[in-house]
Amino acid sequence: MVHAPNRPPAGAPPVRINLYSDTQTKPTPAMKAAMMEAEVGDEQHGDDPTVHALCDKMAALMGKEAAMFLPSGTMCNVIAILTHCKKGDEVLAHETSHILHSEGGTHAALTGVQILPLQGARGQFSADAVRAAIRAKTRYAPPQQLLEVEQTANIGGGTVWSLQQLTEVTDVAREQSWNTHMDGARLMNACVAAGVAPAEMVAGFDSVWLDFTKGLGAPLGAVLCGSNEFIGQAWRWKQRLGGSMRQAGMCAAAAIHSLDHHVERLADDHANAKALARGLRQIPGLIVEEPETNLVFFDIAATGISLDAFQDQMRAQGIMISGLGGRVRACTHLDVTAPMIDEALGAIRTVLAAA
Numbered sequence: 001m002v003h004a005p006n007r008p009p010a011g012a013p014p015v016r017i018n019l020y021s022d023t024q025t026k027p028t029p030a031m032k033a034a035m036m037e038a039e040v041g042d043e044q045h046g047d048d049p050t051v052h053a054l055c056d057k058m059a060a061l062m063g064k065e066a067a068m069f070l071p072s073g074t075m076c077n078v079i080a081i082l083t084h085c086k087k088g089d090e091v092l093a094h095e096t097s098h099i100l101h102s103e104g105g106t107h108a109a110l111t112g113v114q115i116l117p118l119q120g121a122r123g124q125f126s127a128d129a130v131r132a133a134i135r136a137k138t139r140y141a142p143p144q145q146l147l148e149v150e151q152t153a154n155i156g157g158g159t160v161w162s163l164q165q166l167t168e169v170t171d172v173a174r175e176q177s178w179n180t181h182m183d184g185a186r187l188m189n190a191c192v193a194a195g196v197a198p199a200e201m202v203a204g205f206d207s208v209w210l211d212f213t214k215g216l217g218a219p220l221g222a223v224l225c226g227s228n229e230f231i232g233q234a235w236r237w238k239q240r241l242g243g244s245m246r247q248a249g250m251c252a253a254a255a256i257h258s259l260d261h262h263v264e265r266l267a268d269d270h271a272n273a274k275a276l277a278r279g280l281r282q283i284p285g286l287i288v289e290e291p292e293t294n295l296v297f298f299d300i301a302a303t304g305i306s307l308d309a310f311q312d313q314m315r316a317q318g319i320m321i322s323g324l325g326g327r328v329r330a331c332t333h334l335d336v337t338a339p340m341i342d343e344a345l346g347a348i349r350t351v352l353a354a355a
Contacts, residue, residue: 038253050249063199087112123156158295170204216258
């Protein structure tokens with residue numbers, strides 16, 4: 001059975017603190033002003049100057065030749081795989097990757113590829129794991145075509161792939177003549193945390209995308225980057241999937257504003273996440289993972305309360321929090337302040353004490 005979209009429980013109090021996801025961010029007044037002032041045109045026809053400005057800015061930022069504005073990060077992944085692969089090809093990705101867990105079976109339904117899940121701690125795999133997954137090139141095996149990496153690794157705990165590890169796994173891919181793709185949903189969080197420039201972080205990848213709707217705070221949109229040839233081919237898939245837009249400059253302006261004003265401040269989100277983790281460790285019964293970016297995962301199994309009940313009781317206090325991979329996930333972002341972290345910790349103590 002397919003369920004209807006989630007709605008707030010009847011009679012639920014207003015959300016005061018939203019730790020559910022960084023997708024919950026609202027455009028700031030300055031971002032809204034930039035959107036209202038944007039020059040616009042027909043994006044599908046190539047007439048929107050603000051979309052062109054965003055794509056040029058992103059291509060330069062990522063060190064790629066070209067870029068394409070899309071409605072969502074999921075569409076970026078789908079289009080990238082459709083462009084890199086043929087039906088029946090195999091994609092190598094971590095067993096907890098977004099393309100396996102959070103895209104509704106799209107790649108089985110639409111791209112026709114087979115995804116080979118690789119194991120590794122906290123959402124990351126090693127070069128040795130990639131080598132161990134190499135298939136003999138026979139008619140019995142699917143052609144291996146693409147290596148995919150998620151930066152940061154969401155279900156892995158918001159972990160940051162180091163530049164060395166990225167280089168090691170992409171070197172194996174090059175040896176095999178595979179293409180490489182980075183799901184860069186929270187790429188800027190990784191760059192800020194690691195102190196590495198985006199172009200350096202993604203140098204080993206044929207394609208990469210950045211989501212503007214998470215920590216960067218835009219209302220929608222993502223940009224896929226790659227070579228001129230890759231983006232040229234990807235445009236056909238954008239057309240086929242209905243990803244072409246009209247006066248998209250308003251949304252592109254929000255993305256440009258986020259790049260200009262919301263990147264360095266991601267360090268504040270990381271600091272708030274660490275403060276939350278410190279407070280959680282002082283609550284009996286919790287197993288808390290050390291956050292590397294803006295995602296805090298913790299296990300409440302030992303407290304005796306179920307994940308659903310915990311979320312419901314927190315929501316009753318006006319605090320939204322998510323569950324992922326059997327753990328609680330709290331996500332900090334530009335709408336979460338340091339005082340809110342203290343208030344959330346107080347609510348968590350109250351709920352767990354009652355349990």
